[in-house]
Amino acid sequence: MRVAVAEGDGIGHEVIPVAKRALEVLRPDIEFFPVEVGYGRWERTGQAITDDELREFASADAILFGAVTTPPSPDYRSVIVRIRKELDLYANLRPVWGNGFDIKIVRENTEGLYSGVEKIEHDSACTVRCITRRGSERIARFACGLAQKRAGITIGHKANVLKSDVFFREICIAEAAAAGVAWKECYIDALCLDILQHPERYDVIVTTNMFGDILSDVAAYLVGGLGLLPSGNIGDRHALFEPVHGSAPDIAGKNLANPIAALRSAAMLLEHRANDPEAADKIEKAINAVRARGVMTRDLGGNHGTVEFGNEVIRELESMIRN
Known part of the structure; x- marks a missing residue:
């Protein structure tokens, strides 16, 4: 198995090496190459990225990705958005779990307000929200596939205002009916509040691109912050796994970043691309064991750095392998 490793910017240079070390311990057969x-x-x-790097990513069996800085400049195109579109990574799976809840947020990943169809003029700026039948059908099918052995799906939308969401909603309902999956719906603004107040009400949530981006960040509050949550960008041929958090330039290089999201992203890579849920489970058990000993980064109330926390997790994994 060949895995492309792109640390990106900022704290990506600190958290991704920890995740890579975990993969090396658990799967020494994996071949890594940097991009x-x-x-x-x-x-x-x-x-920021060329066709050469896109070809390298496409040649990999999986991609372990850090975080990239995207400045608010009209001349700079988001690297991760381009990768998602070029490799057709249409499903962004963002799991959020804790005491009494286990939520899978499924975000359409290639269209909507992040389609890149934009125009800036002297007195106005316009971003086109593209919602297609093909894009909506396949993300709804992906969500319904996850929900087959679960309670069902919740469709997050704003169909009371946006006609494009009327379209998206109708397609999701049709796909749920075809799959025999129970469905319910919620306006996305109300959903952002209710998921915090009653997370146990939700199972698989399917929504459009920007709404899913915002909702998953909101849901991070349930577990202690963005430093804990992983994500998978999944297509029919390619897959990229990355922490939900950004490049955090304000703390970059200070040994403050929490590597748990990166470690859990590595676990998702093992489960979804290496077909190795047992190894993926070891990463989660190692994280929990280290935290149970009181070893935590500052965002969780501890006083350990990225390197120190990472070393403890690696030692725990090595102990599991020996025993």
Whole structure:
């Protein structure tokens, strides 16, 4: 198995090496190769990503991705958005779990307000929200596939205002009916509140691109922050796994970043691309064992750094392998 490793920018350079070490311990058969993309490269070369890097990503069996800085500039195109579109990683799976709840947020990943159809003029700026039948059908089918052995899906939308969401909603309902999956619906603004007040009400949630981006960040509050949540960008041929958090330039290089989201992203890679749920489970058990000993980064109330926490997890994994 060949895995492309792109640390990206900021804290990606600190958390991804921890995740890579975990994979090396659990699966020494994996071949890793680095791919440089991101804002740092753009500053140095004028290109954040080229067709060459896209070909390298496409050649991999899976991609372990850090985080990239995207400045608010009209001249800079988001690296991760381009990768998602070029590799057709249409399903963004963001799990959130804790005491009494286990939620799978399924976000359409290639269209909507992140389609890249935009125009900036002197007195106006316009971003087109593209919602297609093909895109809606396949993300609804992906969500329904996850829900087959679960309680059902919740469709998050704003169909009371957006006609494009009327379209999306109707397609999701039709796909749920065809799959024999129970469905319910909720306006996305109300959902952002209710998921915090009553997370146990939700199972698989399917929604559009930007709504899913916002909802999953909101849901991070349930577990202690963005430093804990992984994600998988999944297509029919390719898959990329990355922490939900960004590049966090304010703490980059200070040994403060929490590597749990990156470690859990590595676990998702093992489960979804290496077909190795047992190894994936070891990562989660190692994280829990280390936290139970009081070893935590500062965002969780501890005083350990990225390196120290990562070393403890690696030692725990090595102990599991020996025993």
